[in-house]
Amino acid sequence: MLRQGLVLAVVVAFTSAQTFSFGHCPVTHTQDNFDLSRYVGDWYELYKFPASFESGEKCIVANYTLTPDNHIKIKNQGIDPKTRNSSIAFGDAIQTDPNSPAKLKIRFAANTPYGNYWVLKTDYTSYTLIYSCTDIIGISHLEFAWILSRQRSLPQSKIDELFNVFKSFNIDTGHFIPCDQTGC
Incomplete structure (x- = not known):
């Protein structure tokens, strides 16, 4: 009984900052004719699903740079609002299927598996919608989603339009929870 209680406590602690839902991942479609060279550059995080690897930071910006070997070098940077200390995470992304160029694979630690990073929709100049979903033994799924922008904010009418895409x-x-991009 103690062992089951401990397992339950660990699962609750792990999942409290994740987005789990019952059933399979929803069927989605990624950006048609995705152009990675137009996608690179700075993107500001405006909305996100809760994630244990992203908690409490503000002013989060992701910089994507295309490398000569067609990988995408990622630099995510944010600020701890309490200490004003900056935190940085470096990652790598790749396009693995030329027939689905908007379905990228991404990771932030060497020797770890790549996860999904799907560009559902982007106009390259103002917004991008990112989604990732993993089925878990056919009864639930773990998902992440982000709305990123080239600016630190978008008009509410545009946010509403983007929510409707999801x-x-x-x-x-x-x-979705809003990301603080003020006082940066």
Whole structure:
């Protein structure tokens, strides 16, 4: 009984900053004719699903740089609002399927598996919608989602439009939390 209680406590602690839902991952479609060279550059995080690897920071910006070997070098940077200390995470992304160029694989630690980073929609100049979903033994799924922008904010009408894109794929936008891009 103690062992089951400990396992339950660990699962609850791990999942409290994740987005789990029942059933399979929703069916989505990624950006048609995705152009990676137009996608690189700075993107500011405006909304996200809760994630244990991203907690409490503000002013989060991701910089994507295309490397000569067609990998994408990633530098995510944010500020701890309490200490004002900067935190940086470096990652790597790749396009693995030329027939689905907007379905990238991404990782932030060497020798770890790549995870999904799917560009559902972007206009390259103002917004991008990112989604990742992993089925878990056919009964639930773990998902991440982000709305990123080339600016630190977007008009509410544009945010509503972008939420509707997620809703069109049956992705629950109620999981989104706003990211603080003020005082940066």
